[in-house]
Amino acid sequence: MYSEIHNPRRWLLTAALQELATRSPDAPWLTDSEGGSLSFGQAHTNSLRAAGFFERLGVRRGGRVGVFMFNGCEFATAWLGLGRLGATTVFLNTELRASFLRHQLVDSALNCVVVDAELLEALTAIADEVPDLRTVIVIGATHHQKLPARWEVVAWPDWTQQPDWSGPGPAPEDIACIMYTSGTSGPSKGVLMPHAHCALYGIGAIKCVELTARDRYYVCLPLFHANGLFMQLGATLLAGIPAFVRRRFSASSWLSDIREHRVTVTNLLGATAGFILHQPPGPQDRDHCLRAVLTAPNLAQHEAQFHERFGVKDIVSGFGMTEVNIPIWGRIGRSVPGAAGWTHEEHFEVRIADPETDETLPAGQMGEILVRPRVPFGFMAGYFNAPAKTVEAWRNLWFHTGDAGTMQEDGLVTFVDRIKDCIRRRGENISATEVEEVVAALPGIEEVAAYAVPSDVPGGEDEVMLALVPKTGAQLDGADILRTASAHLPRFAKPRFVKFVDALPKTATGKVQRAVLRKQGIEGALDVQSKAG
Template identity: 55%
Template sequence: MYEHRDDYRRWVLPEVLEAQADARGDQTFLTVIGEGSLTYAAAARQARQVAAHCARLGVAPGDAVAVLLPNGLDFVRLWLGLGRIGAVIVPVNTGLRGDFLAHQLRDCGARVVVTVGEATHAVAEVLPELPALEVLDLAGWEQAPGYDGPLPAASDTACLMYTSGTTGPSKGVLMPHAHCYLFGLGSIEGLGVTDADRYYVSMPLFHANGLFMQLYATLIAGASAVLRPRFSASSWLSDIREHGCTVTNLLGAMSQFVVAQPARPDDREHALRVICPVPNPPSHERAWRERFGITEVVSAYGMTEVNIPLYGRLGASRPGTAGLVLDRWFDVTVRDPETDDLLPPGEVGEIMVRPKVPFGFMTGYAGLPDATVAAWRNFWFHTGDSGVMDDDGWVTFVDRTKDCIRRRGENISSFEVESAIARLDGVAEVAAYAVPAGAEGTEDEVMLAVVPAPGARLEPADVAAHADRVLPRFARPRYVEVVDALPKTPTQKVRKQELRTRAVTASTWDREGHRG
């Protein structure tokens, strides 16, 4: 375990890495399936080399560097190397394209972007809109000497990560080093991770779950991680078995995809001792325990902005709940969303959070001081999620109160979807909203209600085809309904709840080939 594990002044990525390299040397830190491995000593050495290479190309402490890389050794080297400089990594979803991508690259203020493979084409398409942005070439980092500049502080921004907006485009969350570290420490405390564990990481590293809750937890604990380039439900158990993995996380529909795999006689033949699935409905927990023979099933709740303040407890089965407060590091309450008054146990309200240690939260939304202040009203961070706390302190997530859609582990901004669809000729108005995906645990599907312009004739299939051209894959609608008008309030705001309640009808177009 990192020797300064609980000293928040020492929650700094390069300091953790150097300490673990000194202590563990040739122990394997990371294995990337199909690519190779890194020891702790090699990871530290290569981080210093990548840092020197980036510094030689003009990257300075505090600079934002946009990164569109798949899961792999280069992503990890760059994360560690930028951390050594004290630069700010901006991990961008490799599936973004068009306006979605251009917004994040412009908004983050990065001068350089690092990308390879398919994402290179998406970046090339938007570069004409971003004349100040240059593509940084990682080639040649192996010849660079080790970087020996000063270390960043726990309060310095380490990461700028985007999360979906509601009334506007995606917002950049400013994440200090201490905040990023606390994601990993929470996993260690919530899941009992030790240096004997092997963490199976199948989520993308451009999300906090994969990068911080899992990979950073591995680093802090002095454990080892096995990284799959892309999640595969059919390979999930065989990977875990082959590599002797003992702990893993799943998010959203990933659980449903794994549980839906055909049962096999060897489903219980593995070393997995704990799994952290979010959400964790009762039917899934039964499958994890009875079919797969996993001893511990622990759920959690959090956001990019507020870390992971709720975890289940080892040895305590509470399927369907988000967990108890990690009260060493956080305060969590359920309050009236209008008055901010504390609600008694059993009443549904808004989940509100605040940290107990300096820089254990985000420091704000990049370039959005008003949004930052609004989120922190009355010195509580307003998550926009409704929940209920029982007499024993267990919190159950009820619903999203924000106008946000969650699909396949991605938060989708309805505003950005609507903006993209509104550019199609013949569209007068459009509303994007979430409807149930159908299967338990698979989160949301995206649905559009589209109002044609006067005299225009809109076909749902044409709307969907336009969506496929301009939206990233995870944000594309499954359902489209052409309507005469959108339900609105007296102040002309769209009544999204009314649309969500009505959901799929007999007239709804479904891209899976059948009517509602």
């Protein structure tokens, strides 16, 4: 374990790597699905040489460099090298294209990007719209692609041939990176993340899943997000344990990877957990070393299947955001399916407040989850180029997550939904997620989204609408679905409208864009109230 893990003035993942490289240089750290591998010593040496490489290209402390790459050892080298230099890494989601990619490149004013050759076409397609971009560092062959003449195209080097570098490292308060939020209701915002903030994700994970020297982490979530990079890979640097990272998530490879690499801990999201559980059962489902899965949200039916089918002992959850770290974690041996967990009180304060008045609400009552840090630089430093948004989110000296939740007398926090996705009807707040869980359990339904549409009754607030994706070959009747679902829902939560769609609009990270569905309105939908009339 990193010797300075309790000292916030040394919360630096690059410093943790340097300590490991000194203590156990030959110990394996990172293996990837493309055949790459790094010991702690190799990772540290490569990071120093990468820092010098970037500096010779003109990158300075505080300078911003984009990383547009798939998971792997090269990703880790770019990230750690920029971090060691004291530069700011701008992580770009590999699914971004066209206007989504342009927005982040322009907003962060990037003039240098490291890109996997496979993703180069996405950059060249918008080259004329990002005039600041001048230096493009390519990993892999370009296959004679025609590239803009103004670009300086640089090949990713062989690190064994690069000179050593010994410049000063960063401070905990320096901005390590910018990660962009999903932007479901508007352009995504860049979150300024200090080095200490990045390290604190891993510190919380170590405490939550009780990592020891015997553990091995499986990272199948993207490294351009905080879960994969900091909650998992960062935790391995702090704990001094090995990790296996898959280039992209694969439900069909999940169990075989875990078995082959003898991993003991992994993280999932609700959607990825669902994909895994939909894989056909097999005789080797329990032939593995996996002892704990951290998944958010932790649906009760998912937890039951991980226990019963795969024999995983502990399923834990948590709640957090890129902006606020992970202030709420589950606990090994104290699973509460559906709940997020308890406040990590050593480093955070959490309360549930009225979203209109910011007044603290009684235990058990739903309100907005508010968070603030107890330690310096363990939180975002603000939104990049958006001071007004930063102030708005920080009103009354609490960060407003925009998420609805409850807190019980014992401090157990349950995430309910995004507040803007909470439907208000007949004086009651309705969780879209809770409606979706009921409808999704009905036969013949592949996916469902519940969302608010305006009521035609004065003072009626919202009506509930469903967008449904049928399973292949399913013959569904909208009225029957609404009638069956309504039998399992409170009266105030019964859907009025239903529409069949080929697919739900989603962000690059798989989140349903309810804002897009709301904008489409009720055109083409079945109105069960009109039908009844």
